[in-house]
Amino acid sequence: MSEPKAIKTTYREAVREALREAIIKDDRVFLMGEDVGHYGGCYAVSKGLLAEFGPERIRDTPLSELGYTGVGIGAALGGMRPIVEIMTVNFSLLALDQILNNAGTLLHMSGGQFNVPVVIRLATGAGKQLAAQHAHSLEGWYAHIPGIRIVTPATMEDARGMLWTALQDPDPVLIFENNTLYNMEGTLAENAGPVDIDKAMVRRPGKDLTIITYSASLFKALEAADTLAQQGIDAEVIDLRTLRPLDDATYLASIAKTHRALIVDEGWRSGSISAEISARIMEQGFYHLDLPVMRLCSAEVPMPYAKHMEEAAIPQVESIIAAAKRMVTHG
């Protein structure tokens, strides 16, 4: 048997292929959201799908996040497998009532009678000069909510494979796609398919410190690790992949080996997912630590519009390198 052929693709195309596969394989699946149909999606993810599958499966909605997210939840309760797309995470706050008070609670409030198999896709993150109402990273907030699963695909394989697994989950899954990743080019096995949505993954093994991150920051961390390696610092990089429920075992095992932990999170620092991870390390891995846990987060400001200020507000390769060096050499 020969190796499966690797095809050149983009993150955007990988997500689109995942949508196509889901729509083809399961006739209960449909995509709904603002501009997903005729416009082809605000990030062109669903371009061409309306022509291919028709308005029954690719549904444009009014500018009403609360309304159509509620429709998605209702459809899921009614036996469908809806994929609701929300243009950016900032807009999702309008739908937060549906997500938290309905999607997250109905299984509990119905005494286990009504599960909500809805999948909600949201674009997140800064880096495209979209300013303070479009560019925040609120996935950490959502990870606070019981009853829903939060996944953050960073790699081609995860962009391609997480959607199908999410659709198989009997409960709500929110997929956060960092908008800077859509143009990312790479290769994907021709037969790439579903992947798990439970486990964090070591993307680069190392022994001197553990960098824990997710989504677009993963690639900054990997680039930083390459530079650090040239300077004699061997960093292990962990991609969380799923923010709720967190896979504690993977990063704790890494810290047991490296004794140093740096968390890189594009969210705001206070009350963030990085704070949660830091607390768990303290609770479960305290005696492995050789240094306090360090965090590199976004500046606690509304995301600036100006390019240089936006860059300065979020973790970058240089700031990851500097933080890691401080930790290893105390310089």
Added chain:
Amino acid sequence: MAEFRMPSLGADMETGTLVEWLVKPGDRVKRGDIIASVETQKGLFEVECFDDGIMGEPLVQAGQTVAVGTVLALIQGEGAAATPSEPPPSAVESPKAPKPEPAPAVPPPVTATPTAPSERILCSPVARKRAQELGIELSLLRGSGPNGAIQLSDVEQAAQASGRSTSERTAPSPSSTAQEGMRQAIAVAMSRSNREIPHYYLETEIDMSRPLAWLERENLKRPIRERILPAVLLLKATAKALVEIPELNGYWLDDRLQMSKAIHIGFAIAIRDGGLFTPAIHNVDQLSLSELMRALGDLIERSRTGRLRSSEMTDATMTLTNIGDLGVKTVFGVIYPPQVALVAFGRIMERPWAENGMLGVRRCVTATLSADHRATDGHRGSQFLDALNRHLQNPEEL
């Protein structure tokens, strides 16, 4: 209600093992009674209680090792009508609290320790754990981490330097534990002394002919068992000199000299299989030479049989070391913190001695004062040695 706590029998002691309760719940105890024996790195000690009352149920059982400051038992005040059949007092005080059967996993906070408060050592959790596994004393390490925190690499380097295998990670074998423990305890105290105390040293030669001649005459009058050793003269003269120079008698605590009214002299006693104790002889200035001789004999006997009392281990206000037997001429002592001075005597031996233009042969001893320069200056120190000499030259008044 008084709390009987695991005492701190030295600044270096962190935990102690309760070996035996010497009283039973319901027994009447009074201040000074020996009620338990405790084992530390330095050996076995009898621990006195500091309150009068009725002994409560033990909160810590024989064999348990607990942190310094852990409450071992409660002592009911005399007024209270406590009977042995009553539930333990702790249960009375807080009925909702579970009965503290085994030693609490987390010892209660130490509110007051009888010895100097030691600074917390900055050390990473993993380094602390590894040091424990390897039996490495953290206070001996220099940290290379942020703010001088000790890190894993510091512990492992120290382990390598001392030849301990970092891969084996086994505790020292039981047979060597006690001796190693004492070595560690001495190491901690002496390292702290050299790190923290700016020592100065003064040395003087003392003509011992007169005091020894007097002592020999005096001893002739005494039955053999009551004869007095020269060390007793040195002890008593030291105490009398301290009355005159009180700045050398006490502790350096909280960045200031805290002089002690009482003069309790720690007397260095070497242990046969290595290590040493410096138990205190209490109120040396107030004891007659005969009483002092008895106290010294008793102390030496008990240090060799491991029956020293807790207070003797902690309340020395100055230390005297006398290794004259071994033939050394001069001893430069290291102060036992938080004390501020140590006087050391070499061997009493015949030496040429010039006086009034004449050369003679006299029995002499070299007295050396090690003193804490934070507390006193050389001038004061030299007055002490001068007073010491003066008192030795008047042995009949000692």
